[in-house]
Amino acid sequence: MTISTAPERAGPKPVLDGRRAHGESALVHVFVILPMLALVAAVPFAWGWGLSWLDIGLAVGFYLLSGFGVTVGFHRYFTHxxxxxxxxxxxxxxxxxxxxxxxxxxxxxxxxxRHHAYSDKEGDPHSPWLFGTTPAALAKGFWHAHTGWLFGKDRTNAARFTPDLLADRDIARISRHFPLWTVVSLLAPALVGGLATMSWWGALTAFFWAGLVRVAVLHHVTWSINSICHMLGERPFASRDKAGNVWPLAILSMGESWHNLHHADPTCARHGVRRGQIDMSARVIWAFEKLGWATEVRWPTASRLARLARADTPSVPAPQ
Structure with a gap:
């Protein structure tokens, strides 16, 4: 999302027009709160009416498309x-x-x-450890890491942290057109649902399930990596912070919840490197590599994993 609360320590902040800042804040509230309300309404709405296999299929399809766009694209490719x-x-x-x-x-x-530059320290936009370790402080930290940081006033300095993307004309253009992709994301499922059923009702239910509810679920899964995976989980690899592995989130997060290895070796294309750690995002990257669309993939090696492993952790072979 667009807004973070931790103080910016790495470079000057851009000066924002007051009306623009107010507009961005309003958009954040709309795109966070509206899907959350839809998610709350989903359970009673699903019981008895308003949900079809088409809605489920569209929701899963758009979840995977947008989710891999974040995990494979925004995260493993563009960030790292x-x-x-x-x-x-x-x-x-x-x-x-x-x-x-x-x-x-x-x-x-x-x-x-910026999160990786200051992980779990002052300057991290969404660390749950910024307020202390008492129960009250951790509760406040969890809320901050999961959702609260989205509503702050500080913004990360893009010129400082993403000069490569700002210089890329294609990516800068796609970034500027984010309002268009928002409309596409919400209305494309409705269009498909309406055409498939030839009804306004089919369009409405697809908009609700594959639009609003799908966005809300993906939001909370992503935010859980910021909050839960920095508070709980196993830590077999040495990192500078408290990033841990939380296996119940592995499928929904497409492998992002194997968070400990990621923070120990951020540029690694695979996060789930131990036996049984399903990492769907790594499999998608593997497919792109086989198709010739992705090259120079930074796959883990046994020797590198051995160097990263904590002293009390058994060595593991690199996954194939």
């Missing part, structure tokens, strides 16, 4: 350069990630690079 991508794949990933409604690609990447 875990692989090289040709122009078509690069632009496609930027658009797909924008469909998640988590902010434009440049702002998302700037926030995440």
């Amino acid at each position: 350069r875990s692989f090289a991508a040709n122009r078509g794949l690069r632009n496609g990933l930027a658009i797909a990630g924008s469909l998640a409604l988590q902010g434009d690609v440049i702002t998302w990447v700037a926030d995440h690079r």
Whole structure:
């Protein structure tokens, strides 16, 4: 998303027009609160009426499209350069990630690079450990890391953290067109649902389930990586922060919740590197590599994993 609360320590902040800042804040509230309300309404709404297999299929399809756009695109490619991508794949990933409604690609990447620069320390835009370790402080920290940071007034300096993306004409253009991708993300499912059923009701239910509810679920899964995965989980690899592995989130997050290895080795294309750690995003990158669209993939190696492992952790072979 577009807004963070931690103080900016790395470079001057851009001066924002007051009306623009107010407008951005209003958009954040709309795109966070409206999907959350839809998610709350989803359970009673689903019981007895208003949900079809078409709605489920569209919701899953758009969840995977926008989710991989974030995990493979915004995160592993644009933020960490875990692989090289040709122009078509690069632009496609930027658009797909924008469909998640988590902010434009440049702002998302700037926030995440800043997160890694100051992980779990002052300057991290969404660490749950910024207020102390008492129960009250951790409750406040959880709220801040999960959702609260989105409503602050400080903004990450994109010129400082993403000069490469600002200089890329294609990506800068896609970033500027984020309002368009928002409309596409919400209305494309409704269009498909309406045409498939030839009814306004089919369009409405698809808009609700594959639009609003899908966005809300993906929002909370992504935010859970910021909050839960920095408070709980196993830590078999040495990192500078408290990033942990939380296996119940592995499927919904497409492998992002294997967060400990990621923070120990941020440029690695695969996060789930131990036996049984499903990482769907890594499999998608593997497919792109086989198609020739992705090259120079930074796959883990046994020797590197051994160097990163904590002293009390058994060595593991690199996954194939």
